[in-house]
Amino acid sequence: MDGILNCTIGELEKIFENNGFPKYRAKQVFVWLYRFGSRAFDGMTNISRNMQNELSKMFYIYRPIIANVRHSSDGTIKFLFQLADLNTIETVFIPETRRNTICISTQVGCTVGCKFCNTGYNGFIRNLTAEEIISQFLAVKDYLKLWDSEKERLSNIVYMGMGEPLFNYENVLKSMQNLMYDENEGISRRRITLSTSGIAPVIEQLAKDLPCRLAISLHAPNDYIRSQIMPINNIYNIESILNTCKIYSNYHKYLKITFEYLLLKDINDTDECAHELIALLKPIHAKVNLIQFNQWKGCSFAPSKRAQRFSNILQKAGLEAPIRARRGVDIMAACGQLQSHGREERI
Ligand code: SF4
Structure with missing residues (x-):
């Protein structure tokens, strides 16, 4: 079957x-x-x-088993889903005033191994199938009884959970095609954001196949810093990523590219870094999302206290640079905190 x-x-x-x-x-x-x-x-x-x-x-018709649900004091909900092979993944529901967003996973674990990320720290197990990606969205709607709701909708999807979506391209593409299929449900390409560590050739492919909102995990203004915190930069460096971003922007001028920038104390949060970032992103139709680091057990980085100053420098130069609100920190549902659990570790 x-x-x-x-x-x-x-x-x-x-x-x-x-x-x-x-x-x-x-x-x-x-x-x-x-x-x-x-x-x-x-x-x-x-x-x-x-x-x-x-x-x-x-x-x-597939649904994962809901192995655990944790509610944050800010309304964020983290789901631990158990898959048929007993591996588990995490999915996060983030309610906001004017929209509800779901952050979905694309892999069990991740191969990219960003030094600041708990998912990467725990290694890679396997890619998710298309139905395992799609069913996170469906299962959250089941749980929250959103199918009949006129007021409450699951309006936005971000591919920002566990895994590098562009390393599971075929299944991610299929999941987006299916979730975008029903226009009445409101999941248009403008409401789907794919976040990537910058797999340059696949970004170009995405621009041709099924453009959606694109978020690049940049996190550094130069290759020296980026390679230290994101080893993938040794394969796809900043120049190669920005070149494909320009292609992406040329294809789809209306889709502004977001650059995510996680502020790490004394690593990438200086004034010099801010000015370097301005020079780097000026030629691109871009927005910067500043993210405050959420610590997890075993990591050596510390959160920066310079977020507002960093944001002010960027904004003064004309770059949109909001500091992203921290959501679900008390339940380890915030950026970089999601974990996969192998069969032996499941709860
Ligand atoms: S930040 Fe994303 S790409 Fe990097 S290790 Fe974590 S899940 Fe993988």
């Missing part, structure tokens, strides 16, 4: 045609899956009983 969430609309149409079902039925099934959150075929009332039975034999 196959997981239907792993199929794009085009793939499902082909499968239906090969099995003697009308092609247009695929669209109807997609609406049940993504707009109404159906977890079984027998509730799909505009589809014949016979076809419902056949679909039940061909496909399952």
